[in-house]
Amino acid sequence: DIQMTQSPSSLSASVGDRVTITCQASQDISNYLNWYQQKPGKAPKLLIYDASNLETGVPSRFSGSGSGTDFTFTISSLQPEDIATYYCQQYDNLPPAFGPGTKVDIK
């Protein structure tokens, strides 16, 4: 099975800051990676698919990049409503696997 890791596990940043989260796969997954946002007490929401494509309706301050084993998720200007845990997920092989998550707080 493919294992996913994320760093950092949590971070605090100020409103307006640029926030970057990394995700690493245990083997080459091409661009078969999605990013989800989960706000406290809510279901996850798809933000980015195929590593870099923004889901319809998602603000453009969110972006993703990478391929192979190393991926990056960026919030260009952190907003209060972005407080959430962010998960990467690979779909190259079964079982689909999620990273452990990165919790983002406001400083």
Place this chain on the structure above:
Amino acid sequence: QVQLVESGGGLVKPGGSLRLSCAASGFTFSDYYMSWIRQAPGKGLEWVSYISSSGSTIYYADSVKGRFTISRDNAKNSLYLQMNSLRAEDTAVYYCARRIYLAAAGFDAFDIWGQGTMVTVSS
């Protein structure tokens, strides 16, 4: 609007059974793969199972294989998860999720999620 609503969660003793349901609305249910994904308290997301649009293709996580059964009724726009031989480690919020899968485009994601239903396995 597009919506998934889970039900059937609750408290069950170890070794017991529970059947979860997920009611879909706002889209053509029979066109989509569907999946169950769970989240233990304070933990991350774990994929449990998925079923193809017709029900002919099914996969399970190793952690639930042989104990859980996924099924669907396209006439009722409903997805189910029969959970048997439940263990304490099955305690989690169980989410129903629509899987959008376009093999030719290499696109595969869980694009719609329900609000989840809590399953607690404890004596």
